[in-house]
Amino acid sequence: MVAVVPTSGVSGAPAPVAQRSSRTGYLLLFPGIAWLAVFFAIPFVTLFLTSLQQPVPGKSGRYMFGLQFSNYSDALAEYWPLFLRSFLYAGIATLLALAIAYPLAYFIAFRAGRWRSLMLVLVIAPSFASFLLRTYAWKTILSDEGFITSTLNALHLLPEGRILNTGIAVVAGLTYNFLPFMILPLYAALEKIDPRLIEAAGDLYASPITAFRKVTWPLSLPGVVAGTLLTFIPAMGDYINAALLGSTGNRMIGNAIQINFIQFRDYPTASALSFVLMAGILVLVFTYIRRAGTEDLV
Numbered sequence: 001m002v003a004v005v006p007t008s009g010v011s012g013a014p015a016p017v018a019q020r021s022s023r024t025g026y027l028l029l030f031p032g033i034a035w036l037a038v039f040f041a042i043p044f045v046t047l048f049l050t051s052l053q054q055p056v057p058g059k060s061g062r063y064m065f066g067l068q069f070s071n072y073s074d075a076l077a078e079y080w081p082l083f084l085r086s087f088l089y090a091g092i093a094t095l096l097a098l099a100i101a102y103p104l105a106y107f108i109a110f111r112a113g114r115w116r117s118l119m120l121v122l123v124i125a126p127s128f129a130s131f132l133l134r135t136y137a138w139k140t141i142l143s144d145e146g147f148i149t150s151t152l153n154a155l156h157l158l159p160e161g162r163i164l165n166t167g168i169a170v171v172a173g174l175t176y177n178f179l180p181f182m183i184l185p186l187y188a189a190l191e192k193i194d195p196r197l198i199e200a201a202g203d204l205y206a207s208p209i210t211a212f213r214k215v216t217w218p219l220s221l222p223g224v225v226a227g228t229l230l231t232f233i234p235a236m237g238d239y240i241n242a243a244l245l246g247s248t249g250n251r252m253i254g255n256a257i258q259i260n261f262i263q264f265r266d267y268p269t270a271s272a273l274s275f276v277l278m279a280g281i282l283v284l285v286f287t288y289i290r291r292a293g294t295e296d297l298v
Contacts, residue, residue, distance in 0.1 A: 051271035061265045068268065075272040079256045083280070086252040089167065089242075090235035093174035097182040097231050098224065100175070105186035105223075106216075110195065123183050131177060135244050138173050139164065142245065165247040173241035181230040189223025190216070225292050233281055253277055 054066035076083075108119050126134060142148060142163040152158045163169050193216065201211035239254030253273060261270035 047271050047275055050267050051275050053268045053271075063267060071268045071272045072276065075269050076276065079253065079273060082251060082253045082256050083277075085250070086236050086254070086277075089171055089174060089252060090232050090238075092171050093178065093235050094182075094228050094232045096171070096175045097179050098228060101179060101182040101186055101227065102224075105183050105190055108187055109190035109193075120187070123180055127180055132240060134177060135173055135240050138169070138176060139244055142169050142172065164245065165250075167246065167250050169245035170242050170250050170252075173245045174235045174238060177238075177241065178231045178235055181234070182227040185226035185230060186220065186223040189220045189226075193219045221292065225289060229285060229288070233285070236281060237277060 049065065050063075051071055052066060052068050053063040053071075054068040056062040056064050104123075108116055108123075112119050140146065144162050144164060149158070149163050152163070153161060160166060163172070197215050197219070198211055201215050202208075206214065236252075237254045237257075239252060239258050242250050242252045242255050243258075257270050257273050257277070260266040260273070
């Protein structure tokens with residue numbers, strides 16, 4: 001004889017247990033959702049509403065709610081050269097950081113051996129100092145009486161005879177300050193690559209260049225994308241390097257936002273510029289990720 005056991009209610013967890021598990025999941029999500037709501041969603045909406053404000057008649061520096069969409073067109077008409085300059089400086093700094101960081105990250109991942117931890121600490125160590133302090137240090141390094149400027153002038157390599165207060169100084173400061181954000185993602189991606197894959201490419205008569213192009217570079221592409229984004233995005237909105245290392249002709253869009261918000265107290269224009277900058281960066285990021293073939297990073 002075969003005993004027949006009722007199957008109703010056997011599969012799956014009992015209803016009270018399933019409900020408790022569902023509530024636990026929502027409770028675990030609540031702190032993150034609350035953090036995003038308080039520090040992202042609410043400021044985002046506030047920024048957009050501020051960008052549409054209009055001046056209060058007869059009261060300088062006072063604004064009231066309105067639908068002044070012309071704030072965007074006026075801001076873009078006045079400050080579009082600064083958007084282009086910010087894109088140019090941030091793009092050059094990102095490419096320079098990639099050119100410097102990739103060989104260094106490759107060496108740390110595959111050749112550093114027992115010195116790997118020390119080299120990673122040295123990469124991170126400058127971040128322990130203030131961003132402002134590091135930029136002031138570059139102001140001293142690139143001064144007209146400094147060793148770098150004097151040497152390049154002796155070799156007749158500086159067309160203007162100086163580095164400080166030029167676009168070169170701004171790009172150099174951006175590259176240096178955001179270089180760790182490029183090195184660490186590259187190292188994380190390269191460190192995950194199985195060295196046997198590179199050895200297998202060599203066994204199949206691939207030259208070192210071919211092995212790098214066919215194996216190492218494609219496998220490290222997620223680190224390249226992450227590093228370039230982590231470098232380009234903050235560099236695009238930075239204003240400290242342009243303010244300390246550049247001149248008035250080297251200002252970036254971050255300087256325009258800072259000046260309108262703090263000095264002129266033109267909050268609608270500053271908010272409109274911030275919103276346009278953020279929207280433009282989002283479009284560039286999604287386009288870049290899709291073109292790079294790494295949609296899983298989104």
